[in-house]
Amino acid sequence: MSEFDLEDRVRFEQLVLPHVDAAFNLARWLLRGRADAEDVAQEALLRACRYFPGFHGGDPRAWVLQIVRNTCYTWLEKNRLTELAVEFNEKFHQQNHATPERLAISGDDRERLTRALEALPPRFREVLILRELEGCSYKEIAAITSIPIGTVMSSLARARRQLCFFLRDPSRKEANREV
Amino acid sequence: MKCDFTDSLLHSYFDDELSTLDALEFGRHAEQCADCGTTLVNLDLLVARCSSLNSMPPRQHRC
Numbered sequence: 001m002s003e004f005d006l007e008d009r010v011r012f013e014q015l016v017l018p019h020v021d022a023a024f025n026l027a028r029w030l031l032r033g034r035a036d037a038e039d040v041a042q043e044a045l046l047r048a049c050r051y052f053p054g055f056h057g058g059d060p061r062a063w064v065l066q067i068v069r070n071t072c073y074t075w076l077e078k079n080r081l082t083e084l085a086v087e088f089n090e091k092f093h094q095q096n097h098a099t100p101e102r103l104a105i106s107g108d109d110r111e112r113l114t115r116a117l118e119a120l121p122p123r124f125r126e127v128l129i130l131r132e133l134e135g136c137s138y139k140e141i142a143a144i145t146s147i148p149i150g151t152v153m154s155s156l157a158r159a160r161r162q163l164c165f166f167l168r169d170p171s172r173k174e175a176n177r178e179v
Numbered sequence: 180m181k182c183d184f185t186d187s188l189l190h191s192y193f194d195d196e197l198s199t200l201d202a203l204e205f206g207r208h209a210e211q212c213a214d215c216g217t218t219l220v221n222l223d224l225l226v227a228r229c230s231s232l233n234s235m236p237p238r239q240h241r242c
Contacts, residue, residue, distance in 0.1 A: 113228055131194070132229040138196050157190045160225060167225075 004053055012052050015060040020045065022061060022134050023068045029129045030072040032118050036079075044071035062143040065134075069126065069144055076122065116166035124159035131156055182214040189215055193222050 004012075023044060028037035044067045055063055117125060130136040130144060138156075142149045191197045192205045209215045 109228065110231055113232060117232070128229070132226055133233055138191075138194065153191060153196075156194075160190070160222065164221070164225060167228075 008053050012049060016048055016064055019061045019064045023064055025133060026065055026068050026129060027072055030122055030126055040071050040075050041068060044068040047071060062140050065144045112167060116163050119166050120159060120162055124155060124162060127152060127155045128159045182212050189218055193219060
């Protein structure tokens with residue numbers, strides 16, 4: 001690892017600091033909590049700072065978000081392993097997190113949406129957050145998550161479908177059409 | 180009945196990730212396919228709802 005000189009500092013401020021909000025946003029959605037997200041995002045940015053002299057080109061936002069994402073998963077593995085280990089299981093998530101009934105009584109649409117997003121497994125949640133809230137392209141999401149573009153496409157489609165499932169109005173049997 | 184294109188192309192079309200040629204072709208299909216047309220509308224509604232979360236932090240995690 002090379003030394004962080006004045007030139008690196010200027011480049012860091014120009015290339016990385018504009019993405020601090022996006023870094024925190026991704027962390028808070030992946031970890032589902034502000035306090036944990038602040039700690040992990042800070043740790044990720046320190047890591048970015050440490051390794052920045054080795055960053056020579058490419059998309060700085062994707063680079064930063066990749067570090068944040070990896071730091072979040074490391075944190076989840078250490079602190080909430082079961083959350084990571086559970087692949088999406090309709091029955092499990094319906095029973096334990098966001099049943100249509102719970103969503104219906106929660107009232108506020110944003111609250112319902114938040115709960116529905118939180119009910120998604122982290123792998124689905126991250127592609128949705130990166131796409132819908134950060135406006136990342138499929139190529140950027142693939143770079144950040146280190147998964148093939150085809151998997152990004154299928155994950156996004158499945159994530160949206162599950163989100164609709166969670167948001168479905170329980171009083172209507174025919175429910176929303178899948179997306 | 181679900182259209183075969185729904186999963187394979189619809190999301191990429193919606194996200195403007197198809198090539199120009201593929202987008203034109205799928206657009207023509209969507210104009211004729213009630214299934215894809217409806218799904219595109221629902222997808223648009225869903226994404227609009229998601230955009231309302233841009234300034235909103237998630238709830239605190241409860242262990």
